[in-house]
Amino acid sequence: MAKRHSKHLRAPRPLLMGQDVRRKHVRGTDYLVRNIRAGQSQKDYRCPGCNQPVRRGTAHVVVWPETPPLGHESGVESRRHWHTYCWERI
Secondary structure: OOOOOOHHHOOOOOOOOOOOEEEEEEOOEEEEEEEEOHHHOOOOEEOOOOOOEEOOOOOEEEEEEOOOOOOOOOHHHHOEEEOHHHHHHO
């Protein structure tokens, strides 16, 4: 059986800037928000808004800061998958 490598050892995927990316200003920070359709969602994630799973096959949003945090080249390390409802509540 082939050994699976940790995703943390792989290079991060690029942050795609397409038509479906929008900006939102929250508490002094500008974020980029991308909608993920249910058919695109192929993994489970943990929503930072409610600390509950965002299940595979669930439409949700991916959020990352427009300006990378200090010490980071891009916002890739800071992107998080949120339930749409949780993100819209903040």
